[in-house]
Amino acid sequence: MRKKSGHMKVDDVISAVEGGWEFTDEVADHFDSHVRKSIPLYEEIQDMTVNLSEWFIHNGSTVYDIGASTGETIHRLQRKHASKENVIFTGIDNSEKMVKHARKKVSARNVRFLCQDVLQTEFEEADLIISLFTLQFLGIAERTKVLHRLFQSLRSGGALILGEKVLAEEGRFDEIWVELYWDFKRSQGLTDDQILHKARSIRGVLRPITLTEHIKLLRETGFNSIDVFLKWCNFAGIVAMKTSAQSVQSTGFEAIANVRGVSKPESISASGDQHTDD
Numbered sequence: 001m002r003k004k005s006g007h008m009k010v011d012d013v014i015s016a017v018e019g020g021w022e023f024t025d026e027v028a029d030h031f032d033s034h035v036r037k038s039i040p041l042y043e044e045i046q047d048m049t050v051n052l053s054e055w056f057i058h059n060g061s062t063v064y065d066i067g068a069s070t071g072e073t074i075h076r077l078q079r080k081h082a083s084k085e086n087v088i089f090t091g092i093d094n095s096e097k098m099v100k101h102a103r104k105k106v107s108a109r110n111v112r113f114l115c116q117d118v119l120q121t122e123f124e125e126a127d128l129i130i131s132l133f134t135l136q137f138l139g140i141a142e143r144t145k146v147l148h149r150l151f152q153s154l155r156s157g158g159a160l161i162l163g164e165k166v167l168a169e170e171g172r173f174d175e176i177w178v179e180l181y182w183d184f185k186r187s188q189g190l191t192d193d194q195i196l197h198k199a200r201s202i203r204g205v206l207r208p209i210t211l212t213e214h215i216k217l218l219r220e221t222g223f224n225s226i227d228v229f230l231k232w233c234n235f236a237g238i239v240a241m242k243t244s245a246q247s248v249q250s251t252g253f254e255a256i257a258n259v260r261g262v263s264k265p266e267s268i269s270a271s272g273d274q275h276t277d278d
C-alpha cells in the first residue's frame with residue numbers, strides 16, 4: 001500500500017520514497033527494531049565485533065564507530081572494556097536524531113557521539129575504527145577517500161572492522177542471495193510489499209561492491225592483513241589491520257575504478273596524499 005506523495009511503507013511504521021531512502025527521524029525512532037529485521041545475523045555481527053575488539057583496545061585506546069546510529073555497538077564495547085583505563089569511544093553519525101538516541105542509550109563519561117558527516121570528520125590517532133553497514137552508502141570515490149583517512153589515523157597494529165552488504169562474486173549467486181535475503185526479511189515479519197518498497201527506496205542510495213573488490217580496495221589503501229570474519233549470502237564482516245606504518249602506495253581507487261567505470265577524485269593524488277583543499 002502506498003502512502004501520500006509517493007511514500008511507501010517499508011516497515012510497519014517507516015515509509016520512504018522510491019530511490020530516496022534516508023535515515024530520517026522516523027527511521028531513527030524505530031531503528032533498533034528495523035535494523036534487526038533488515039540485517040541477517042545482526043546480533044552475531046555485533047557480538048563478533050566486540051569479541052574482536054579485545055585484540056585492539058588497550059588502556060588509553062581511542063576507538064571510533066562510524067555510522068554509529070543509536071549507539072548499539074559502542075554500548076556493547078563500552079561495557080566490555082569498562083575495566084580498562086582511559087579508553088575513549090567516539091560515535092560519528094550525520095543524523096541528529098540517531099545521535100540523540102545514542103546519547104540516551106549510552107551516557108558513560110568516556111563515550112561521545114558527534115553529529116558529523118564522515119567525509120568531514122577529523123580523526124585523531126586511533127587503535128580501532130568500526131563501521132558497520134555505513135560505508136556502503138558512499139560512492140566509490142568517497143569511500144576511497146574515507147578509507148585513506150581511516151588508514152592514516154590508525155596506529156600501527158590498529159584495525160578497521162567493516163560490516164557491508166556485498167554483491168555476489170557471480171551473477172547467478174546474486175539472484176540466489178537476494179531471494180534468500182527476502183526470505184530472511186519475511187521470517188522477521190516484513191510483508192512482501194514492505195520488502196519490495198525497501199528495495200525500491202534504496203535504489204542508487206545503497207552502493208554495494210563485491211567482497212573481492214573490498215579486499216582489493218583495502219589492500220591498495222595500505223592495509224596489509226585482511227580477513228573475513230563473517231559471511232551470510234550478501235552480507236560480510238571484514239577485519240583489516242595496519243601492521244606497519246608504511247605509506248600508502250596507491251590510491252586504491254584503481255582497484256575497482258575499471259569495473260565501475262568511474263574517474264579518480266581530484267582530491268586524491270597518485271601517491272594517495274590528499275590535497276589541502278578538501
Ligand SMILES: C[S@@+](CC[C@H](N)C(=O)[O-])C[C@H]1O[C@@H](n2cnc3c(N)ncnc32)[C@H](O)[C@@H]1O
Nearest residue numbers: 023067069093094095098116117118132133134
Ligand atoms: C545502517 S546504519 C548503521 C548501523 C549501525 N552501525 C549498527 O551497527 O547498528 C547507517 C548509519 O550511517 C549514518 N550515515 C550515513 N551516511 C553517513 C555519513 N556520510 N556520515 C556519517 N554517518 C552517516 C546513518 O545516519 C545511519 O545511522
